[in-house]
Amino acid sequence: MAHIIVVGNEKGGAGKSTVSMHVATALARMGHKVGALDLDLRQKTFGRYANNRKTFCETQGIALPSAEYRDLPEVDQAALRPGENPYDQRLAAAVAGLERDKEFILIDCPGSHTRLSQVAHSLADTLITPLNDSFIDFDLLAHVDSDGLKIIGPSVYSEMVWNARQLRAQAGLKPIDWVVLRNRVGAQQMVNKEKMGKALDNLARRIGFRVAPGFNERVIFRELFPRGLTLLDLRDIGVKQLNISNVAARQELRDLMKALNLPGVTVDF
């Protein structure tokens, strides 16, 4: 059985597709067989990222280790039983198609609450939730008091994860390993940054997730999309010397991969 990694957060623009591409590519580069799905059927950022990589490799005549990206297959609507959801069937067929020969399936979710995303969360062996360093983004995980210190209660997204956990428990599946990582963190030591850190540590204990080292705000995470590259590919396309920010970004990705603690993975880049 493939280990399913879901990257989800109902908040748009948290960094899900960026994290998806980097985690999927890091695994592929370490020699693992990785399948990839994009459940944002409208924007398809992750799918486009993966296709850009394919096109770049073809036009440059190079081979870069890559996850195998697949679109969700269409299902025959007429063949559905009454009450059966076509999206559930499409996701199930996509996962079944990859499960046979992949060690990992990476699923990128849309930045909104959809049926597909909800079902995907219940399939997650590992759930990665990138989070912008802002209390507006934190608000989808939990409500806090005006100081930002005291947690008043869980919010819509963590309730959805809680439901997914219940479904898995009922089905006798192993619990979701939920990992939250802060993204686009500013370089300076700011009051807000410190408060967010404390609030997250507090919440982690309350609702059961782990906080992984995150990514700083870095140009490199933004500029590689058109070529479908990640910062792990730079040496292969002839970049001789990584600048300090790119070396630090590589370290951030390495620390994330270690923190994910995925089965059978020894982080060696």
Ligand SMILES: Nc1ncnc2c1ncn2[C@@H]1O[C@H](COP(=O)(O)OP(=O)(O)OP(=O)(O)O)[C@@H](O)[C@H]1O
């Ligand atoms: N660490 C980072 N440093 C700089 N820019 C980043 C970083 N992470 C993400 N970005 C940029 O932030 C924007 C949102 O990222 P991304 O598309 O990965 O988020 P998303 O959660 O997938 O969004 P959506 O909810 O729309 O699917 C993009 O422009 C991306 O290039």
Ligand SMILES: [Mg+2]
């Ligand atoms: Mg996205």
